[in-house]
Amino acid sequence: MQIQLLIPGLLWPVATLLGPASGLALDGLASLLGRGRRQVTAFEPYDRQLARLFGLHGDTLPLAMLRRLGEADARAPEPGSHWLCADPVNLSFAREHLLLQAFPDEELDPAESAELVAELNGIFADLGRFEACTPTRWYLRLHRPTAVTLYPLDDVTGRPVKHFLPEGEDARLWQRTMNEAQIVLHNHARSRAREEVGRRAVNSVWLWGAGALDTPPQAPARRVQATDPISIGLARAAGVAVGAPDPGAALTQDTLVVLDALRKPAQQLDLDTWRRGLETLERAWFAPLAEAFRAGRLDTVRLTAPGDRGTLQLELHRSERWKFWRKPYAFDALLKSIAPAPMQMQMQMQMQMQMQMPHPTGPTDAPR
Structure with missing residues (x-):
């Protein structure tokens, strides 16, 4: 065994x-x-x-399709469909870095997620349809496949966004989409209400997980x-x-x-x-x-x-x-x-202190 x-x-x-x-x-x-x-x-x-x-194996895995398949409703994505994870995130400045933070499951409620997703669907209907399987796990079902490299949310959380922008043939499309989504969400009444009571606003989405499942898993x-x-x-x-x-x-x-x-x-x-x-x-x-x-x-x-x-x-x-x-x-x-050497440790602690001093960002601060 x-x-x-x-x-x-x-x-x-x-x-x-x-x-x-x-x-x-x-x-x-x-x-x-x-x-x-x-x-x-x-x-x-x-x-x-x-x-x-x-x-x-490989660098491009259809993580969005696989994650959608693993959701509680157990509704399998239709053959030939193309998906992106479109998870709600908060962007804020820490010194000169624009940092991304994901939301814990309990920090968002289903009603506000549904309202924000509906707003995105009204703006981006030409790209596909957004849906929220949970308050913190959103998806975009694409009308057509895309050729782009997108970084998983886990790789970006707590790190400077500028190092993880979309790459590839359709990179400009998805950079523009994330910038526009940031404007929409930053200006939404739900986001403003959260900020007024000192809570982190949902002021962007992070798109990732593109790809098709060419080989069945074993x-x-x-x-x-x-x-x-x-x-x-x-x-x-x-x-x-x-x-x-x-x-x-x-x-x-x-x-x-x-x-x-x-x-x-x-x-x-x-x-x-x-x-x-x-x-x-x-x-x-x-x-x-x-x-x-x-x-x-x-x-x-x-x-x-x-x-x-x-x-x-x-x-x-x-x-x-x-x-x-x-x-x-x-x-x-x-x-x-396996801890870093003393000098590395000192630099690491300084970086931690910097990144624990966030400042809210508006739509003009979106990554370009």
Whole structure:
């Protein structure tokens, strides 16, 4: 029996004066790290690593179509249809940088999302039709395919927008569309009302995920457990059973488990939420899996943790169970071992301080 864990956000993305996991009781994770063969490989985007588990390769992946397929309504995109993710975002200035921030699920309500999407549909009917599957996951169904390279929202969150503008044959069209959408949303009554009460306005959309599914995904295991819609969409496209993460069920058959509860806290540098999430993973997954491995109920455990500093790869096989001389390896020690050098750490902390001083931006500040 084999379990593959994919855990984006497990590696805290920035250096801290104290270890980000210091003081946490993570005995199960320490046991897995100590017993297994581990390495930290070069950075690779999370979406590419996820897609590769399903046998998909290349720089252009149809993430919008796959995410739409994974939504709760389970309505599969029609064959030949073309989609973009069009997620609501907030743009603000931090010193000289125009930064993008996504919205947590609970920060927007369905009514305001529906009203904003209706406004966009009134303006951009020539491009396609917008829809909101959740308050923070919007889509644009295109009337025709597009030739453009668009960067995933996760890659842009918290970073200067100027480095992630559209590229390719239709780049000017989509740069202009995002600029115009920023004007529309910035001037909308909903956005002004949010600003008046000190809340972040929905003042733009981020378009990403273009592409067509030329090759069907392949099932990576007999079962997939996930809650994020891209993983669910990949599983559905591969024709493999998919359910919510459940350690008990995962221990009954070969399973790919995608655990993404740490991804947003890591992106948003929300250390308290990240630490609480890590403790939850220890209780629900690391401790039970370590015990199952010791008891011989697991043949193989693989853990992949994509992060900004690199990707943690951990692998345990049945033969490692007898190597009693391998001692637990504290997770905080691992994080410290891959921390930036002192000078890099100082520069990183200065950049963090700059980016925590946002200033609202109006439509004239849109990226050109």
